[in-house]
Amino acid sequence: MRVAAFSELTGPDGVSIIDRPTPDPGPREAVVDVEACAINRHDLWILEGDSAMVETDDLPFVSGLDVAGTVRAVGEGVTGVREGDRVVLCPNETCGTCRYCREGPENLCENFSLYHGGLAEVARVRGDRLVTLPDDIETTAAAALPTAYTTAYHMLRRVEAGPADLVFVPGATGGVGVAGVQLAATFGAHSVGTSSSREKLDRLESLGLDHAIESTDPDEIRDAVADIGPVDGVLNHLGGAYTQVGLDVLRRGGRMAVCGRTAGGTSEVDIPDLFLGHKRVVGSTMGTQGDLERLVGLVADGALVPEVDGTYPLEETGAAFAAMQDRESVGKLVVTP
Ligand SMILES: NC(=O)c1ccc[n+]([C@@H]2O[C@H](COP(=O)([O-])OP(=O)(O)OC[C@H]3O[C@@H](n4cnc5c(N)ncnc54)[C@H](OP(=O)(O)O)[C@@H]3O)[C@@H](O)[C@H]2O)c1
Ligand SMILES: [Zn+2]
Numbered sequence: 001m002r003v004a005a006f007s008e009l010t011g012p013d014g015v016s017i018i019d020r021p022t023p024d025p026g027p028r029e030a031v032v033d034v035e036a037c038a039i040n041r042h043d044l045w046i047l048e049g050d051s052a053m054v055e056t057d058d059l060p061f062v063s064g065l066d067v068a069g070t071v072r073a074v075g076e077g078v079t080g081v082r083e084g085d086r087v088v089l090c091p092n093e094t095c096g097t098c099r100y101c102r103e104g105p106e107n108l109c110e111n112f113s114l115y116h117g118g119l120a121e122v123a124r125v126r127g128d129r130l131v132t133l134p135d136d137i138e139t140t141a142a143a144a145l146p147t148a149y150t151t152a153y154h155m156l157r158r159v160e161a162g163p164a165d166l167v168f169v170p171g172a173t174g175g176v177g178v179a180g181v182q183l184a185a186t187f188g189a190h191s192v193g194t195s196s197s198r199e200k201l202d203r204l205e206s207l208g209l210d211h212a213i214e215s216t217d218p219d220e221i222r223d224a225v226a227d228i229g230p231v232d233g234v235l236n237h238l239g240g241a242y243t244q245v246g247l248d249v250l251r252r253g254g255r256m257a258v259c260g261r262t263a264g265g266t267s268e269v270d271i272p273d274l275f276l277g278h279k280r281v282v283g284s285t286m287g288t289q290g291d292l293e294r295l296v297g298l299v300a301d302g303a304l305v306p307e308v309d310g311t312y313p314l315e316e317t318g319a320a321f322a323a324m325q326d327r328e329s330v331g332k333l334v335v336t337p
Helices: 041-047 099-103 139-143 145-158 175-186 198-206 218-228 242-249 271-276 289-300 313-323
Strands: 002-006 015-019 029-038 064-072 086-089 122-126 131-132 166-169 190-195 210-212 231-236 250-258 278-281 308-312 332-334
Touching: 002 313, 015 166, 015 313, 029 139, 029 145, 041 064, 041 271, 041 313, 064 139, 064 242, 086 190, 099 175, 131 250, 131 289, 145 175, 145 198, 145 231, 145 250, 145 289, 166 175, 175 190, 175 231, 190 198, 190 218, 198 210, 210 218, 218 242, 231 242, 242 250, 242 271, 289 308, 308 313, 313 332
Parallel strands: 166 190, 166 231, 190 210, 231 250, 250 278, 308 332
Antiparallel strands: 002 015, 029 064, 029 122, 029 332, 064 086, 086 131
């Protein structure tokens, strides 16, 4: 089989197509013919050499979390899926024995890690991490869900989004951002989002964004959101200076979920404003397999149409990462091995 491997951690030009033996499933494993694998900024961090997870000694490395396709074979002990089933993978890797695996939620697992290996024609995965797909969900749409949509969904739950709430999404045009905007509507909430690009915001408005702010300047954004109204929840995947902006526009008692660091891994925070305003900041990583199953249900019901901006054949995986790096896209980019 062919895989799109990271041969050098130099950015998009470090991706090369190489041959690997096609895997067979071990006990409790399944192998999946990968029809679609969405890419995430997490993969781009690795490819740019900006992740402690992968070092030069690990190369070539096959990334890719968001696998959707058809089960090719299952190993001993797999009961939930069988050959020929259309599936999407929950990329959570958990130990199954720690306190959080026993009591939930599973994404708090003390040994939490993520599956990598979807940027390939065939992926070997844990059988019990596969979610079967209804016939009317396309694999490209399904591949959009596991990381971006599940993360945004879990964050909306962490900020307790509800009907008529206002949810603020700084950097609303990427994977987590678009998912946050679309899913806020399914909670009955309104959204305000930012982007550097008017054109991308126009597209986002057609996907349900209620209030668009074209700016990357923290002060400008703070003023523009304040004009719309105090917000009930913030989905913060940017970090950096945007954390304080989010706190500034939060209503008293409002909540911010943080999942990322695209604009900076540290933030300076006004402590008196935090405690005098009774504001809450919560960390959030991925979601549960149950969250992914609920999202598949929303797509099946027609309540959610995952936004896929572009599909790329396996040999153009590097171009997909270049598009992400250049901030060209709205929503998800999907490789179709
Ligand atoms: N903890 C978790 O479980 C988890 C899960 C998923 C993602 N994440 C994290 O969440 C973040 C988003 O991931 P993603 O896959 O959605 O990324 P993505 O698709 O690349 O996000 C693109 C968005 O980020 C904005 N952006 C990019 N660079 C920026 C910068 N330097 N300053 C301000 N805005 C910038 C873009 O704004 P423009 O519209 O202006 O281009 C766009 O709205 C990443 O940090 C990722 O690691 C964490
Ligand atoms: Zn565990």
